[in-house]
Amino acid sequence: MSQIKTISIRGAREHNLKNINLNLPRNKLIVITGLSGSGKSSLAFDTIYAEGQRRYVESLSTYARQFLEIVKKPDVDRIDGLSPAISIDQKNTSHNPRSTVGTTTEIYDYMRLLFARIGIAYSPATGLPIESQTVSQMTDRILSLDHGTRIYILAPIIRNRKGEYKKELSELSKKGFQRVKIDEQFYQIDNVPSLDKKYKHDIDVVIDRIVIHENIKVRLADSLETCLRLSHGLAVVEFIDNKSSYDQINNKKNQSILFSERFSCPLSGFNIPEIEPRLFSFNNPAGACNDCDGLGKHQKIEETLVIPDPELPLNKGAIAAWPQSSLYYQQTLDSLGKALNFKIESKWRDLPEKIQKNLLYGTSEKIPFNYIDEEGSYTTRKKFEGIIPLLERRKKETDSQSIREEIERYTSSAPCSSCNGYRLKPEALAIKIDQKHIGEIANMSIKEAVSWFDTLTEKLTKKQCDIADSIIKEIKNRLNLLDKIGLNYLTLSRSSLMLSGGESQRIRLASQIGAGLTGVLYVLDEPSIGLHQRDNARLIKILKHLRDIGNTVIVVEHDEDTILAADYIVDIGPAAGINGGQVVAAGSPSTIIEEVSSITGQYLSRKITIEVPKDRRKPDPGHTIKIVGARSNNLKNVTASIPLGLFTAITGVSGSGKSTFLISTLYKIASRHVMGSRDIPGIYDQITGLEKIDKVIEINQSPIGRTPRSNPATYVGAFTTIREWFSNLPEAKARGYQAGRFSFNIKGGRCEICKGDGVTKIEMHFLPDIYITCDACGGQRYNRETLEITFKGKTISEVLSMSVEESLDFFSSVPAIRNKLQTLKDVGLGYIKIGQQATRLSGGEAQRVKLAKELSRSATGSTLYILDEPTTGLHFHDVAKLLEILHSLTSQGNSVVVIEHNLDVIKTADWIIDFGPEGGNDGGEVIAYGSPEDIINEPRSHTGFFLKTLLKKNE
Numbered sequence: 001m002s003q004i005k006t007i008s009i010r011g012a013r014e015h016n017l018k019n020i021n022l023n024l025p026r027n028k029l030i031v032i033t034g035l036s037g038s039g040k041s042s043l044a045f046d047t048i049y050a051e052g053q054r055r056y057v058e059s060l061s062t063y064a065r066q067f068l069e070i071v072k073k074p075d076v077d078r079i080d081g082l083s084p085a086i087s088i089d090q091k092n093t094s095h096n097p098r099s100t101v102g103t104t105t106e107i108y109d110y111m112r113l114l115f116a117r118i119g120i121a122y123s124p125a126t127g128l129p130i131e132s133q134t135v136s137q138m139t140d141r142i143l144s145l146d147h148g149t150r151i152y153i154l155a156p157i158i159r160n161r162k163g164e165y166k167k168e169l170s171e172l173s174k175k176g177f178q179r180v181k182i183d184e185q186f187y188q189i190d191n192v193p194s195l196d197k198k199y200k201h202d203i204d205v206v207i208d209r210i211v212i213h214e215n216i217k218v219r220l221a222d223s224l225e226t227c228l229r230l231s232h233g234l235a236v237v238e239f240i241d242n243k244s245s246y247d248q249i250n251n252k253k254n255q256s257i258l259f260s261e262r263f264s265c266p267l268s269g270f271n272i273p274e275i276e277p278r279l280f281s282f283n284n285p286a287g288a289c290n291d292c293d294g295l296g297k298h299q300k301i302e303e304t305l306v307i308p309d310p311e312l313p314l315n316k317g318a319i320a321a322w323p324q325s326s327l328y329y330q331q332t333l334d335s336l337g338k339a340l341n342f343k344i345e346s347k348w349r350d351l352p353e354k355i356q357k358n359l360l361y362g363t364s365e366k367i368p369f370n371y372i373d374e375e376g377s378y379t380t381r382k383k384f385e386g387i388i389p390l391l392e393r394r395k396k397e398t399d400s401q402s403i404r405e406e407i408e409r410y411t412s413s414a415p416c417s418s419c420n421g422y423r424l425k426p427e428a429l430a431i432k433i434d435q436k437h438i439g440e441i442a443n444m445s446i447k448e449a450v451s452w453f454d455t456l457t458e459k460l461t462k463k464q465c466d467i468a469d470s471i472i473k474e475i476k477n478r479l480n481l482l483d484k485i486g487l488n489y490l491t492l493s494r495s496s497l498m499l500s501g502g503e504s505q506r507i508r509l510a511s512q513i514g515a516g517l518t519g520v521l522y523v524l525d526e527p528s529i530g531l532h533q534r535d536n537a538r539l540i541k542i543l544k545h546l547r548d549i550g551n552t553v554i555v556v557e558h559d560e561d562t563i564l565a566a567d568y569i570v571d572i573g574p575a576a577g578i579n580g581g582q583v584v585a586a587g588s589p590s591t592i593i594e595e596v597s598s599i600t601g602q603y604l605s606r607k608i609t610i611e612v613p614k615d616r617r618k619p620d621p622g623h624t625i626k627i628v629g630a631r632s633n634n635l636k637n638v639t640a641s642i643p644l645g646l647f648t649a650i651t652g653v654s655g656s657g658k659s660t661f662l663i664s665t666l667y668k669i670a671s672r673h674v675m676g677s678r679d680i681p682g683i684y685d686q687i688t689g690l691e692k693i694d695k696v697i698e699i700n701q702s703p704i705g706r707t708p709r710s711n712p713a714t715y716v717g718a719f720t721t722i723r724e725w726f727s728n729l730p731e732a733k734a735r736g737y738q739a740g741r742f743s744f745n746i747k748g749g750r751c752e753i754c755k756g757d758g759v760t761k762i763e764m765h766f767l768p769d770i771y772i773t774c775d776a777c778g779g780q781r782y783n784r785e786t787l788e789i790t791f792k793g794k795t796i797s798e799v800l801s802m803s804v805e806e807s808l809d810f811f812s813s814v815p816a817i818r819n820k821l822q823t824l825k826d827v828g829l830g831y832i833k834i835g836q837q838a839t840r841l842s843g844g845e846a847q848r849v850k851l852a853k854e855l856s857r858s859a860t861g862s863t864l865y866i867l868d869e870p871t872t873g874l875h876f877h878d879v880a881k882l883l884e885i886l887h888s889l890t891s892q893g894n895s896v897v898v899i900e901h902n903l904d905v906i907k908t909a910d911w912i913i914d915f916g917p918e919g920g921n922d923g924g925e926v927i928a929y930g931s932p933e934d935i936i937n938e939p940r941s942h943t944g945f946f947l948k949t950l951l952k953k954n955e
Helices: 040-058 107-118 135-143 166-174 214-230 327-340 353-361 387-397 401-408 438-442 446-459 462-484 501-515 533-548 560-565 589-594 599-604 658-675 718-727 730-735 796-800 804-810 815-826 843-855 876-891 942-953
Strands: 006-012 020-025 029-034 076-080 085-088 150-162 179-182 185-188 200-211 234-240 256-260 297-301 366-373 376-383 411-415 431-433 521-525 552-556 568-573 582-587 624-630 638-643 647-652 686-688 695-699 759-762 770-773 863-868 895-899 911-916 925-930
Touching: 006 040, 020 552, 020 568, 020 582, 029 040, 029 533, 029 560, 040 076, 040 085, 040 521, 040 552, 040 568, 085 501, 107 431, 107 438, 107 462, 135 214, 135 256, 150 214, 200 214, 214 234, 297 387, 327 353, 327 366, 353 387, 387 401, 446 462, 462 501, 462 533, 501 521, 501 533, 533 552, 533 560, 533 942, 560 589, 560 599, 568 589, 568 599, 582 589, 582 599, 589 599, 599 876, 624 658, 638 658, 638 895, 638 911, 638 925, 647 658, 647 876, 647 942, 658 686, 658 695, 658 863, 658 895, 695 843, 718 730, 718 796, 718 815, 804 815, 815 843, 843 863, 843 876, 863 876, 876 895, 911 942
Parallel strands: 029 552, 029 568, 085 521, 521 552, 647 895, 647 911, 695 863, 863 895
Antiparallel strands: 006 020, 006 076, 150 200, 150 234, 179 185, 179 200, 234 256, 297 411, 366 376, 568 582, 624 638, 624 686, 759 770, 911 925
């Protein structure tokens, strides 16, 4: 049978695709490109991947299918030659605070196995290796107990594992054992109830019941030997309350001593249980720190959030957690002022430190509090609890979600004081390899971990090497993949929640390469996002490796290097939305370049270019914001000035400190000072120049809403005007409909089955929730009566289904609506539906919707705009449009600062601040600053190297 050489697609009509027919070569690197909104993702993800996934799910048993998401058949006539498909998109799918880079890539799982097999236990008290305990030592320790003490000697045979254990219990009975302890309950071994195999159980065998006195040494030693044989070197001695009989201790958590034949410190008595991989898991009770439950951090009330502005007087809102409108809190403050001798008109900063501590943490002495309420006045004497202890108690005791959320506004995360942020119990952290515990290895960057594991075998004994060789090999393979893919600055302990979409995608890509699958169809969404130009070649090499081992790799991409490296390119267009959805060109890179109708081809051939500005704006030395001594994360005491009134690009390789400097430090400082936010900024010494701006706006890629109710029209404020317009129509007035009738957020006009969502949510429990179209309204969100009101023959539901471009034409005679929607078109979003659910917008689209909202507002001329990679998801042509907008904002006197890797953006900047020289611990410095022409002359700047090449091409 001949091998199928193509993937044949016939009649693809998903979303805006116009009956596409296409043949894609198998086992090749294929790039699908085109303008934003042209239909690239509709073809790659919603058609090709969706059909591959649907076929896979349908091949499974009915039982297996119930646990998987229902996949709708895409609107396509047929697809032949399709392989099993795997999607690797930009979305950070993890919402689990326990998920880390190490667990996602399975590196941490192999590390747990490594430490369990060759780790050496050290005593926290002495720092010396923990030697094994002999039976004699155990016997002496037990005999040192008070005479008359009653104990059980228990053999722990099952710990925290699921199962029924019928066979094991039967074997124990045959060996003559009569009693067992199961989940804190004692049973005769022949009367044990059936155990639920779905739940985890603890099982101990009762070896002996003894009362301590002088003549039991031989019996005790024999019992311990039996116990150690049965439980592989472990023994539990459990004390029994002298007031209870042996048969009255069920459900009691008695004191106990754990003995190990292998691991116990004779001086401190520090014992380590059985060393198994689960001891090193922060997701397992056996290993997770008891205080933070394996999260590595605690939420604590932050003084700077409770008192956000120390310049405010106490009676004018200095204590943010005490509303000025609350008579109770004002009376409490009056009483405290009289008792502690301070004026409530005083600024917080001017109060003596002792008074500040009394207010925040309470008083040791009782003081009088005078209150007046509806029933009269009264006085009570009591200790003042303190603002922070009061908030902590209220958070702990309240059942109200709104109160809990209000208090959480004053909290921040701090490393757990018990485990120092390592997430594990002391027993796990006492086990080391090369004098390092597993938490220290996890806190290394990928680059440092590669170096440590490369030299590890030189420090091990021959026996350890024999045991660990295959484990270390697996770890090194995965670390090297992460290094090659440009993520060597990340630590293995980095939370998955803190990863960008691009980082998350590349980690999953590395995991797939580690799996070594062949004959698979991989579909990727812009894997170059967040990558510096220097790392692009590494990424392309990885993609080609996936292809070379026998896979088909389809990449939705705008990056020029990736497009030119493809074996086959599909250019979708010619425009966006309803004007897209066609194959403009398909073939090799040279074919695309020669295609006159392809906008992509014209940019690749340099027939169309993004021009370098002839005259760049010059910085005014007296018109800057200057940060001194920024040193959060990997920043190395950075001092830098942001020139105001310019378009500034913050550049540098991935992980060099760009986001820490701009978002975590500058933005959070500015938003606190200018906008009154409660964000806690990164560590710094001083900032000057904030008085020169009157507003700071961060436009990031977070969703504009997390439910189907949010959409672009509501976000930019157009929907309110649309609802008012519909309510003023003659038929609506005749029926007495107000604007609220056309809202899907309140009762009246909305469909009550789906509560105006248009979809119903199905909870998948351990899988992500899924949304399906409402059967009652067919996804229209409104009830029948509301949909009877029309404008130009269109219902409000049909209006929400229009693209931005269609709605601009539809409301051409209504400036109040048109002007707000026009900003969406100006930022390149003319193709999206104005009622498109926020949950279905990409990160780049969400960011541009936010930009559109800001454009619809009146410009102050003194606004600082901060954007993080605004070109994400943008075609060359869309980047040109975006640059026009950003430069227009700057020309109005505003300041625009962007984090960016796109050289077309960087080359048009007035000013560049370049971080590096590398990522992680090798970054965090300002390598160069100045105009693009200045940066290209800095030999240490990777940005300068690639920028120099590009500027030469544009000459």
